[in-house]
Amino acid sequence: MSTKPILHRDDPDAEPLVGNVKVTRDDWLNVAMDVLISDGVEQVKVLNLAERMAVSRSSFYWYFKSRQELLDALLARWQATNTAALIAQAETPADTITAAVCNVHRCVVNSGLFDTALDFAVRDWARRSGKVRRMLDQSDAHRLEALQAMFMRYGYEEVEAVTRARVLYYMQIGYDLAQLNEPVKFRLKLLPYYLLVFTGVEARAEEIEEFSAYARRFWEGEAT
Missing domain, CATH: 1.10.10 (Arc Repressor Mutant, subunit A)
Known part of the structure; x- marks a missing residue:
């Protein structure tokens, strides 16, 4: 929020x-x-x-020559935070693909890395502006390329890597848009199964524990 x-x-x-x-x-x-x-x-x-x-x-x-310069600065900040953070998390070294996906999912729980509300605001803006639509399309492409590369580092063939990257990315956008307001306990209970769906691999217990502890720090105050 x-x-x-x-x-x-x-x-x-x-x-x-x-x-x-x-x-x-x-x-x-x-x-x-x-x-x-x-x-x-x-x-x-x-x-x-x-x-x-x-x-x-x-x-x-x-500070600004015009309103347009301010709007351009807002888009630059969005690119420098949301897009850059997701790519950085996808490129973070990890022992397994499931741990790598957990790194990406840190963007889901930590608004300091990735501001979901800001991303939705830019997507809404893109419906009214061709320039912003083009920037959003480029940003989505860069994010997906980073996720595809992540899967390929762990031995997935190109087509499968593309597919899994798209499932991971677009599922999360839809998940956030639905605003399910799930209890933390329930959401974390599903984590091992989500990771299995995303990767085809069972996550290690320590990976689940580490991410769950990280998520709880940012979801503190929600109903459990």
Whole structure:
């Protein structure tokens, strides 16, 4: 879930801003990201963001030449977080394919690696913009290529690797979109069977235990 961003001026650990500056470039980006996720790209407007931060909209132009530059920065951040994180997790060394899939699934439970709400917001945005649609298609292709390469590292033939990569990737997108709100215990109970379906291989007990412990740290507070 996306949380309301803390402005630099409200962060007790942040260095004081110099002069009359009340917000930073990251503040504009963070609030814009929050609006994109909660209300859609149509509401990512300079005046709207300025009102949320209680600043003059003229300060926006200290950091961005135009609204379009802000939108481009949002897309760049999405690419640098979600897409880069999923690819990095797919490329993380692991002893077995089941452990490798668990590495990828860390993106599912850790929004610091992969922000699902942001991904859905960009997919919604892509329905209205050909440019964003092309970027999304390229991003999906890069993610799938990384997952395919992951399977091939463990000896899967190319066609099977492509198929398993697509099953793993698109199943997770649909799973998140369904918002099942499953109890943690039940979801983790299914983990060994999901891994078997994704890989055709039974996962080691220690792999299940390690991922389950990782997931619980991020799902803490959910009903068990």
